[in-house]
Amino acid sequence: MRLVWLTLVGWAAAVAAQGNFQCPAHAEISPCQCTVKKNGLDILCEFTDVFHITRSMTVLKGKPSIVIYYLKLRHNNLPKLQSFIFLGIDIRHLTVHNSSLAVVEESSLSSMGKGLTQLDLSQNILNSVPSPAFRNLHHLIILNLNHNKITTLHNKAFEGLDTLEILTLYENKIINIEPEAFKGLDKKLKRLNIGGNDLNRVPREALSILDTLKKLEMQENSISQIAEGDFEGLTNLDSLGLAHNHLKRIPAKVFTHLKYLNSLELEGNGIVHIDAEAFAGLEENLQYLRLGDNNLHTIPSDALRRLHRLRHLDLRSNNISVIAEDAFTGFGDSITFLNLQKNDIRTLPPLGFENLNSLETLNLQNNKLVHIPEEIMEPIVDTLRVVDIMDNPLECDCELRWYASWLKSLRDKDDEMMQKKRTVCTMPKEHREFPVQAMPLERMNCVGKNMERTSSSISTALYPLSTLICLLPAMVH
Ligand SMILES: *[C@@H]1O[C@H](CO)[C@@H](O)[C@H](O)[C@H]1NC(C)=O
Numbered sequence: 001m002r003l004v005w006l007t008l009v010g011w012a013a014a015v016a017a018q019g020n021f022q023c024p025a026h027a028e029i030s031p032c033q034c035t036v037k038k039n040g041l042d043i044l045c046e047f048t049d050v051f052h053i054t055r056s057m058t059v060l061k062g063k064p065s066i067v068i069y070y071l072k073l074r075h076n077n078l079p080k081l082q083s084f085i086f087l088g089i090d091i092r093h094l095t096v097h098n099s100s101l102a103v104v105e106e107s108s109l110s111s112m113g114k115g116l117t118q119l120d121l122s123q124n125i126l127n128s129v130p131s132p133a134f135r136n137l138h139h140l141i142i143l144n145l146n147h148n149k150i151t152t153l154h155n156k157a158f159e160g161l162d163t164l165e166i167l168t169l170y171e172n173k174i175i176n177i178e179p180e181a182f183k184g185l186d187k188k189l190k191r192l193n194i195g196g197n198d199l200n201r202v203p204r205e206a207l208s209i210l211d212t213l214k215k216l217e218m219q220e221n222s223i224s225q226i227a228e229g230d231f232e233g234l235t236n237l238d239s240l241g242l243a244h245n246h247l248k249r250i251p252a253k254v255f256t257h258l259k260y261l262n263s264l265e266l267e268g269n270g271i272v273h274i275d276a277e278a279f280a281g282l283e284e285n286l287q288y289l290r291l292g293d294n295n296l297h298t299i300p301s302d303a304l305r306r307l308h309r310l311r312h313l314d315l316r317s318n319n320i321s322v323i324a325e326d327a328f329t330g331f332g333d334s335i336t337f338l339n340l341q342k343n344d345i346r347t348l349p350p351l352g353f354e355n356l357n358s359l360e361t362l363n364l365q366n367n368k369l370v371h372i373p374e375e376i377m378e379p380i381v382d383t384l385r386v387v388d389i390m391d392n393p394l395e396c397d398c399e400l401r402w403y404a405s406w407l408k409s410l411r412d413k414d415d416e417m418m419q420k421k422r423t424v425c426t427m428p429k430e431h432r433e434f435p436v437q438a439m440p441l442e443r444m445n446c447v448g449k450n451m452e453r454t455s456s457s458i459s460t461a462l463y464p465l466s467t468l469i470c471l472l473p474a475m476v477h
């Protein structure tokens, strides 16, 4: 009770210090609605038109020292933001969303230069960046122009926005980014999203000045080639998204300037070839590499070998049929997550996983594996937390016994996700399926390794596999 009271007192003091936090009378601004928030008023105008919005703004202009923390205009018919429409109103976050906005007049936003930090003009029909209207917004941090009809980013499109940190242009129609399009954004910009557009090449000149950029999203474009130098200048980039483009090849040294890159997304491209030097420069920091939904025929080990910090390797949905014995030599011991789901893998080489000393998640779902020998799993079974071998034409054989004992020995025993997986094998002699963890071992004539498990000794099931194998000779006698 006391705490609530003190909070209220503090809140009231903050209100008094910051300005006018009282909503206008409902009738004055209807159909817009006003609520009081901690930092100012929150005003929402939906499903209305220019006439009603202009009338509400006139009411707000008559109340000096009012702080509008959010002004949200959504689903309206508002084809034009007229000059001076917000003049004299202190707005911090402005949204004009899904309102058929096509024109932003030069003096419509310029009065908000001191207060506006976020501007969202998404889901409208702007066909170019209304640069003159933006030029005074010297405190803007986030600009959202997603889902418009912009086709070209012309030179100096964002000039004046020298505090901007996040710019998103997702799902426009951009085919051309002029060389100086991002001029002025080189001081603070951290995130840029130009995904979902019609780019057919990396706009390298425009990007080259953005040396503060951390995250660049260019997914879902039509880029068919990348080349050495394309990312020159992006020296602080942490994350690069090139998924769902039309890349077929990843050439040598294309990312050499990205020394701090931590995450690279290349899935969904139809990549058939990755040069042995494709990832040169990424040695020290790359941890996440997504190569799923491509057309690789082997694990690109020569390119991967230099990535000695790699943790997460996703190769799902490729066309890999063979895993070489040395597929993970030289880089495998940092990998914790390996996804080989939906490939064409028929056999696993005996020592193929030997270097994967840190592996926690292994996904082999939906391949063509008939046998998964115990010897290949033995080096990794101690660290694994998740193994998925579902949807393979597995035969119930003694070599699969590792699965049941691994499942039993999972550190958190009630790991429901793993226990619920319906992993089955077929018993050819009996023409029927069994859950792999419940193979009828007594009918399978298993001899040798791990025989003692058939007599289901709980204590031995908890030992790591390697220990068991050392114990075996003694137990067989
Ligand atoms: C956009 O606004 C119109 C009203 O102008 C509304 O009918 C429509 O459902 C809205 N679309 C979305 C995706 O919200």
Ligand SMILES: *[C@@H]1O[C@H](CO)[C@@H](O)[C@H](O)[C@H]1NC(C)=O
Binding pocket: 295, 297, 319, 321
């Ligand atoms: C996958 O590879 C095989 C040869 O290993 C080839 O015949 C097949 O066409 C490939 N599939 C695709 C989708 O490229």
